[in-house]
Amino acid sequence: MSNWLEPKYVGWLAHGFLMTLLLSACVIVSATLLGFTLAMARNARNGFVTRVAVLYVLVFRNSPLLVQLLFWYFGAATLLPQSWMEWLNTPHTLSLWTFTLAWPPFEFVAGWIGLTCYATTFVGEEFRAGMRGVKDGQYQAAAALGLAPFGTFRHVILPQAIRIATPPLAGQYMNIVKNSSLTMAIGLAELSYTSRQVDTETFKTFQAFGAATVLYIATIAAIEVGLLLWKRRSAHAWQRGTV
Amino acid sequence: MKIRFAGAVIMGLMLAASSAAHADRLDDIKKAGVLRVATFDSNPPFGFVDPKNNQIVGLDVDYARAVADKLGVKLEIQPTNPANRIAFLKSGKVDLVFANFTITDERKKEVDFSTPYFASGTQFIAKKGVLKTPQQLNSLRVGADKGTTNEQQVRAQFPGATIVAYDDTPFAFAALRTGNVQAITQDGPKLVALLANVPDKANYEISPFTISNDYEGVGVPKGETRLLNVVDDTLKGLEANGTAGKIYDQWFGPTSRAPLPRLFKIGDPQKS
Amino acid sequence: MSALDWLPTLRYLLLGTFPNGPLGGAALTLVMSVVSALLSALVGLAGGIALSMTRGAVHLALTAVVGFFRAIPVLMLIFWTFFLMPMLLHIDVPGLATVVCALALIGGAYLSHSVQAGIAAVRAGQEQAALSLGLTRWQALRYVLLPQAVRIMTPSFVNQWVSLIKDTSLAYIVGVPEFTFLANQVNNRLMVYPVQIFLFVGLVYLLLCSALQFCATRLLDGRWRRNTPDAHSRITRFPHVQSADS
Numbered sequence: 001m002s003n004w005l006e007p008k009y010v011g012w013l014a015h016g017f018l019m020t021l022l023l024s025a026c027v028i029v030s031a032t033l034l035g036f037t038l039a040m041a042r043n044a045r046n047g048f049v050t051r052v053a054v055l056y057v058l059v060f061r062n063s064p065l066l067v068q069l070l071f072w073y074f075g076a077a078t079l080l081p082q083s084w085m086e087w088l089n090t091p092h093t094l095s096l097w098t099f100t101l102a103w104p105p106f107e108f109v110a111g112w113i114g115l116t117c118y119a120t121t122f123v124g125e126e127f128r129a130g131m132r133g134v135k136d137g138q139y140q141a142a143a144a145l146g147l148a149p150f151g152t153f154r155h156v157i158l159p160q161a162i163r164i165a166t167p168p169l170a171g172q173y174m175n176i177v178k179n180s181s182l183t184m185a186i187g188l189a190e191l192s193y194t195s196r197q198v199d200t201e202t203f204k205t206f207q208a209f210g211a212a213t214v215l216y217i218a219t220i221a222a223i224e225v226g227l228l229l230w231k232r233r234s235a236h237a238w239q240r241g242t243v
Numbered sequence: 244m245k246i247r248f249a250g251a252v253i254m255g256l257m258l259a260a261s262s263a264a265h266a267d268r269l270d271d272i273k274k275a276g277v278l279r280v281a282t283f284d285s286n287p288p289f290g291f292v293d294p295k296n297n298q299i300v301g302l303d304v305d306y307a308r309a310v311a312d313k314l315g316v317k318l319e320i321q322p323t324n325p326a327n328r329i330a331f332l333k334s335g336k337v338d339l340v341f342a343n344f345t346i347t348d349e350r351k352k353e354v355d356f357s358t359p360y361f362a363s364g365t366q367f368i369a370k371k372g373v374l375k376t377p378q379q380l381n382s383l384r385v386g387a388d389k390g391t392t393n394e395q396q397v398r399a400q401f402p403g404a405t406i407v408a409y410d411d412t413p414f415a416f417a418a419l420r421t422g423n424v425q426a427i428t429q430d431g432p433k434l435v436a437l438l439a440n441v442p443d444k445a446n447y448e449i450s451p452f453t454i455s456n457d458y459e460g461v462g463v464p465k466g467e468t469r470l471l472n473v474v475d476d477t478l479k480g481l482e483a484n485g486t487a488g489k490i491y492d493q494w495f496g497p498t499s500r501a502p503l504p505r506l507f508k509i510g511d512p513q514k515s
Numbered sequence: 516m517s518a519l520d521w522l523p524t525l526r527y528l529l530l531g532t533f534p535n536g537p538l539g540g541a542a543l544t545l546v547m548s549v550v551s552a553l554l555s556a557l558v559g560l561a562g563g564i565a566l567s568m569t570r571g572a573v574h575l576a577l578t579a580v581v582g583f584f585r586a587i588p589v590l591m592l593i594f595w596t597f598f599l600m601p602m603l604l605h606i607d608v609p610g611l612a613t614v615v616c617a618l619a620l621i622g623g624a625y626l627s628h629s630v631q632a633g634i635a636a637v638r639a640g641q642e643q644a645a646l647s648l649g650l651t652r653w654q655a656l657r658y659v660l661l662p663q664a665v666r667i668m669t670p671s672f673v674n675q676w677v678s679l680i681k682d683t684s685l686a687y688i689v690g691v692p693e694f695t696f697l698a699n700q701v702n703n704r705l706m707v708y709p710v711q712i713f714l715f716v717g718l719v720y721l722l723l724c725s726a727l728q729f730c731a732t733r734l735l736d737g738r739w740r741r742n743t744p745d746a747h748s749r750i751t752r753f754p755h756v757q758s759a760d761s
Contacts, residue, residue, distance in 0.1 A: 062677070062724035063717040064684035067695060071713040074414070074702075077421035078709060085422045089384070105384070106423045107407065178588040185688070187386075187407040187418070192590055197408065200326060200390040203353050205598050213591050220586040285703035292700055297527045298535070321610075322700070327690050334601035336610060410688075413703035442707055 005207050009198045013208070016194030017215050023108065023190060024177045024219075027115045031176065032169075034116060035123025042128055053124075061121045066182050068118055073110040073186040111183035115176065122172050130165025131157065163234060170227040174220050181216075191215060268467045269314075272338055277317050280307040281337040281462075284322035285411050287436050288494035288501065289343045302494045303341035306360060306461075306478070309486065310339070313477045324411040326390035329353060332462050339474065340462030343430060345392040355467065356460035357474045360487070362507035363430035364453035365393045368419065368438065374426050374450045380404045386415035386424035393428045396455050412437060419447075426450075430457065432495065432503055439501040458513055482509040528697050528715075539692035541719060547611070547683045547693060548723075551618040552676045558623025559675075563630020564656065567638075584624035589682055592617040597689045614686040621682075622675050629671035633664035673731040677724045684720070694719065 005013070041053040060068070077085060088106050104112075134157050142152040184193035195212035199205050272278050282303045283290030290301040299320050311318035321337050328344060331337045332354055343363075346356045367374055367385070374383070381403030387394035389408040398406055407424055409415045415427040416437060429437070431453060438444045461478075463471045481487040487509055495503045531539020538546065566577055584592070596613040600606075608616075637660055645655035684695040698716045702709055 058725070059717075059721065062681075062721045062728075064681040064695065064720055066684045066687065067713055067716050067720065070699070071710070071717065073423075074417050074421070075710040075713045077423065082422070089422050105405075105407070174586070178586075181588040181590045182685075184590070185410060187409050187414075187423075189407075192588070192594075193408075196326065196389065196594075199598075200329070201349075201395065203329075203349070205602070209591065209594055209599065213587060213595070216588055216591060217583065217586045284700055292704060294523070294704065296535070297523070297532050321690065322692065323690050330598050331690070334598060334608075336601075411703065413706060417706070417709065440706075 003204065003207075005198065005202065005204060005211070009202060009208075010211075012194045012198055013191070013211055013215075016189055016191040016212075019108075019188065019190040020177070020180050020215075021219070023111060023115070023180050023183065023188070024173075026112055027119060027176050027180070028173050030112070030116045031119035031123045031172075034120040036127055038120055038124030039127035039131065042124065043131065057121045057124065060117050065114070065118050065179055066185060069111065069114040069182055069186050072114040073107065077106070077110070105188075107183070107186050107188040110186055111180070111188050115179060115183070118179070119172065119176050122175070123169065126165045126168045126172060127161065129168065130161035130163075133164040134160045166230060167227060170223055170230075174223050177219050177223070178216065267469060268338060268464060269469045269473065272314060272316055272470070275316075277319050278307070278311040278314060278339065279319045279321060279337045280304075280311075281321045281323040281328055281331045281340045281342055282307065283324070283342050283411075285324070285413050286343070286433055287440055288499070289433065289436075290322075290341075302361075302490060303343065305490045305493070306481070307339065307341040309481055310461075310474055310477045313480075314473065324390075325388045326410060328390065328462065332464055335464070338464070338470070342462075343433065343459050344462045345430075345457045346460045347392055353465065355463040355465050355471050357463060357471060358478055358509060359458035359460045359507070359513065360478050360509050361432075361459040362511075362513075363432050363457055363459065365396050365428055365455045365457070366431040366434055366453050367426045367428050367450045368416070368434050368447050369426040369450060370419070370446055371448050377401070377452050377454060380426070383425040384423070386418050386427040388412055388415060388429065391429070392455075392457060393430065397428050400454055416441070430459075432501075435503055436495075436501040458507075478509050524701055528694065528701065531692055531697060537692070540697050541694045541723075543611075543692065544680070544683050544694040545723070547615060547618075547686065547691075548676070548680045551615050551622060551679050551683070554615065554619035555622030555626055555675065555679065556672065558619055559626020559630055559672075562623055562627030563634065564661075566627055566631040567634045568652070568656065581624045581627050584621050585628070587621075589617065589621055589685055590688065592621060593685055593689060610689055610691045611686075614683070614689065614691055618679055618682055622679055625675055626668075626672065629668050629675075630664065633668035633671075634660055636667055637663045669731075673728065676731075677727055680724050680727065681720065 038053055038056065041049050042057075044050055044053075080088075085106075088109065138156055138160065139152060142156045147155065180190055181192040183190055184196065187193075191212050195208045198208040202208070282299060282301065284292055284299055286301075288301050289303045290299055292298070293300045299322060304320065307320070308318050321331060323331055323340075323342060325342070328340050328342050329350070332340050340354075343361065344350075344356070346359060350356070367380075374380070377400075380397065380401040384405045384407060385397055385401075387397060387406055387408050388411060394406060394408055397404055407415075407418065409418065412427070412429055412433060415424065415429075418424045419427050420443075427434075431449070434449050438447060438449065441447070461474050463474060478487070481490070488505070491505050493499065495501060495505070527540065529541045531537065531543060533539065533542065537543075562577070562581060566574065566581065569577060593614060596608075596617045597610065600613065600616075601608050634656075641659050641663065642652075642655050645659040646652070650658065683693055686693050687696040687699060690696070695716060698712055702712045705712075
């Protein structure tokens with residue numbers, strides 16, 4: 001417990017941390033888009049669409065994320081045809097000028113899908129709460145100004161809804177970062193996985209888990225700081241009268 | 244009042260300290276009447292769940308039972324996967340580890356090992372016709388188990404291989420079946436037994452090469468020499484009276500599901 | 516495998532090796548959830564009250580501690596309590612207790628936050644009124660603020676407990692024989708039924724969580740509906756209330 005980790009193992013931890021950040025970023029983007037769609041579906045006028053959305057939320061919110069990830073990686077993989085699995089598992093690269101995008105391993109894809117499906121339910125609920133938080137008077141004022149329903153939604157309701165929803169959304173993004181630790185069960189080499197690897201090889205349990213914990217907390221703190229900055233900036237904007 | 248209380252505390256501490264100086268793990272086991280052992284629960288035939296009575300049985304369990312009988316205590320089994328073995332031992336949740344535990348110098352710094360009771364080498368399973376030479380590994384995705392020497396050996400000898408580590412061997416095999424990895428690595432005997440229990444075994448084969456020579460022993464907490472001696476004596480006794488051979492025949496003998504000739508007996512000299 | 520062949524496996528998944536061994540499976544999941552829920556409620560109440568009644572350095576330290584437990588992933592905390600706590604404190608903690616401890620700490624941190632928010636919501640006028648009546652601060656807290664705050668906070672408690680049921684599945688990582696662990700064991704043995712097994716596991720958790728949600732709603736809402744004529748259901752899912760694995 002008195003020695004630091006060797007550079008080789010620090011490198012492993014760094015790789016794991018980058019993987020965590022990459023996975024979280026991808027899930028945040030996809031969950032935000034899909035969550036918004038889900039919120040729209042919940043508020044749709046078509047009864048069938050609403051019921052499907054309610055069912056989706058019920059199923060994905062009330063089962064553990066670990067079980068969902070195991071299902072996507074081990075279960076769903078057996079349902080896909082063999083040719084699809086082969087394509088998903090051979091490395092593909094796409095070269096754009098100097099960048100080479102490599103197709104991620106299946107663990108990443110399964111983790112991305114699993115985490116997105118799970119996080120979408122919560123992000124969707126935040127968007128719904130945001131839309132509910134906009135006062136009724138806004139709809140009436142917009143109608144009085146002659147705006148059509150779509151214009152009302154786009155120029156009046158949506159900006160306010162997003163502003164109301166942003167603090168809880170930041171909370172959900174923090175949850176996404178924390179939940180990414182569960183993908184270690186399907187073999188994705190993110191931070192919890194690599195800290196466990198380092199521990200089993202070096203037996204320096206305290207250093208390995210300590211470093212991983214510090215990195216997670218630093219990431220969460222960074223999102224929190226981002227939220228605070230956003231709050232301060234939007235407070236200024238309110239005071240100046242611009243949105 | 245305060246002085247009397249302080250005096251009582253000091254007496255208590257002295258008593259505790261004095262008893263701690265003499266009691267060791269062997270005494271604790273005998274006093275509790277229970278030997279807690281960590282074994283596998285998903286790795287036939289070393290440790291697996293018997294579907295008829297949902298108890299954990301296997302080669303390692305039989306050896307553990309022999310030690311418990313020698314001590315005259317009950318056997319309590321904690322199911323484990325390769326990654327949690329050392330943690331269970333070091334944190335005191337189990338007294339011994341009977342889980343195909345390979346002896347290495349790094350591990351010897353953290354735990355003590357008994358005399359070896361099993362020998363094996365790291366091998367690979369792949370779909371038929373895929374893996375013929377060791378050099379191919381450098382271009383493949385290889386599934387391994389977290390916390391095993393197989394993973395470390397493949398990483399050391401084949402730096403070009405992409406290793407994906409799962410919690411236990413059946414997970415790695417499921418990944419092999421769906422094509423997420425092209426080969427999996429484990430001890431030879433474990434792979435033989437794994438393949439024997441799989442419904443679609445005709446699609447897979449064990450590659451003909453081995454990349455290491457390993458010996459497995461019982462994991463004992465560091466410094467518990469009396470317990471270690473009891474375990475060593477038990478193992479040597481089992482070999483001397485033929486029980487070790489019988490246990491091996493039950494799980495790896497000619498009438499078992501995964502026959503393997505017995506090349507290593509307890510007490511044999513080790514190839515370095 | 517015929518339907519009858521699944522029965523002993525089903526029994527194993529639901530009860531573990533009980534009575535021939537320790538309790539396991541879905542029954543253990545339930546027990547763990549209940550114990551963690553009670554413990555986290557206690558920790559949350561104590562923490563929330565402490566956060567509301569202190570100021571200065573103590574308040575800052577408490578906020579930091581609560582913030583730490585809300586920022587750490589549940590998996591990492593289970594690693595800490597499972598691997599390191601026994602080594603650091605030299606006490607032998609059974610695996611089950613370490614998971615319950617970790618879940619109670621994280622649940623307690625989230626609930627402290629909710630309790631503090633609940634107390635703050637009713638505080639302003641009520642506390643001054645109580646003080647002007649001659650109650651001390653602690654009496655005001657106990658007789659005036661807390662009862663009202665608890666009514667506001669109940670949805671948070673229910674949400675947190677539902678999250679706890681899901682978080683017990685993480686005990687699989689450290690070898691506690693609860694439902695997810697046994698399901699993986701069975702899947703490892705059978706090998707060719709992963710879809711069916713994981714769908715079944717998901718369904719059981721779905722039933723457990725939905726049942727808890729439903730019971731809590733009926734139980735708590737029914738009482739309110741009798742008291743206030745125009746109250747609508749207060750038990751909605753408050754997604755902005757952070758839960759450990761929400």
